[in-house]
Amino acid sequence: MKYWCCKSTTGGATDTIKCIKCNHQYHLQCILPARNKRDTSPDFKKSWVCPECLLSRPKQPCADKDNTPVRASVSNLREDDNINFRRGGTSTSNSQYFHEEPIGQTSLLEQVRSIISTEITCLKDELRSSLAPLKNELKALKDEFSSMRESINFINVKFDDLCTRINKCESDLKTVSRQCSEFSDVTKKIELMEAANNDREQWSRRSNIEIYGVPQKKNENLYTILNNISDKVGYNLNRSTEIDFITRVASKSQENKKPKPIVVKFLCRWKKDDFLAQVKKLKLKCSDIGFSSNDNFIYFNDHLTSKNKVLLQSVKKIAKEKGYRYVWVKNCCIMVRRNDTSPVLHIINVNDLKKIQ
Structure with missing residues (x-):
């Protein structure tokens, strides 16, 4: 109070x-x-x-109205x-x-002012003391916000760089996709061209016979070897009218120690087929045509292209795994058969290997 x-x-x-x-x-x-x-x-x-x-x-005032002065x-x-x-x-x-x-009233107002001034001073001091830690916290927050702003600016720069790289990658991807499509078309065209070229090459070899297993000698006469073979099988062969050329071809593998095969080109394809059918009936050995003490067998086949030879090896491997008994070549076409009663399968390209099941 x-x-x-x-x-x-x-x-x-x-x-x-x-x-x-x-x-x-x-x-x-x-x-x-x-x-x-x-x-x-x-x-x-x-x-x-x-x-x-x-x-x-x-x-x-008094009743008698005296002149007493006011206090x-x-x-x-x-x-x-x-x-x-x-x-x-x-x-x-x-x-x-x-x-x-x-x-007096003036003294009272001065006291009130003094009390209010004192209270205000105390409040200011308390406010300063309470604001000091808040100021430190605000400074820490300001530093943290500044660091966050720098991080955000860095992220924005990286994000813009990433967007640029993504746009470039998308553009490059479209280009690569277009090139892949073109490459796929080119690959298909090349495959078609290779298949057509292989067919033409095989067509040019339809009159050829390839002979494997004949020993190779220096200064040998291949026509003499061919005459000895025809004489052994009893086939009349005219060199001048039926044979175009005869030669040995080198193997692509340098490590192959086997003798080079002999390729005979006939002028008439039916003559070639007739001769090939005759020699396959007999299992000739090297000793039968003048190579004494050499009992290796001689093999006669159609003259296949390199691609068809690889295909023939693949057919033989798969046929052996699947239990097929017969694999042969006729008129430059690869054929396979499971047994004597099963149908004959014609293998022309790699896709036909799926027929062998």
């Missing part, structure tokens, strides 16, 4: 009194130091008016003035009454 006589806010051990006009609280010790506690009866407290209210109350203001009186402000009072009590000067 606030008291209008001093700066104290508590009653303490002293008694208090309240003005019936302004309702302000005062300490008896401050406002009436010479009055005993027993003199402050309840009736006195109920009718007590503070000095400020007494001074502000105007003088009541002066308390602020204009000196402490040693012997003036009684209460009816029935004495000069002594009045002197004691003014021994403690009452607090």
Whole structure:
């Protein structure tokens, strides 16, 4: 509670009194130091008016309209003035009454301003002390945001670079896809051209016979060897009218130690087929045509192209795995058969290998 006589806010051990006009609280010790506690009866407290209210109350005119002057203001009186402000009072009590000067309104406002200023100063100090860690935290957040901004800028640069690379990859992928499509078309065309070329090459060899297993000698006469073979099988062969040429062909493998095969080209294909059918009936050996002490067999086949020879080896391998008994070549065509009663399969290219099941 606030008291209008001093700066104290508590009653303490002293008694208090309240003005019936302004309702302000005062300490008896401050406002009436010479009055005993027993003199402050309840009736006195109920009718007590503070000095400020007494001074502000105007003088009541007397009935006889005398010329008694209005009491002066308390602020204009000196402490040693012997003036009684209460009816029935004495000069002594009045002197004691003014021994403690009452607090005016200006002094009260100054006290209020001082208290408010003190409180504001305390609040400022508390606010500064509370804002100090917050300022550090804000600085840390600012540094973190700055680092995040740098990271985001770095990510944006990398993202733009990645987008550029992706766009370039997509463009390159389209180009590669188009080239792959073109390459696929070119590959198909090449395969068709190779197949056509192989067919033409095989067609040109339809009148040829390839002979394997004949030993090779220096300064040998291949026509003599062919005549010995025809004589052995009893086939009349005219060199000048039926044979175009005869020669040995080199093997593609340099490590092949076997004798080079002999290729005979007939002028007439049916003559070639007739001769080939005759020699395959007999199993001739090298000793039968003048090579003594050499019992190796001699093999007669159609003259296949390199591609068809590879295909023939693949057919033989798969036929052996699948249990096929017969693999042969007739009129430059590869044929395979599982047994004597099964149908004959014609193998022309690699795709026909799927027929062998």
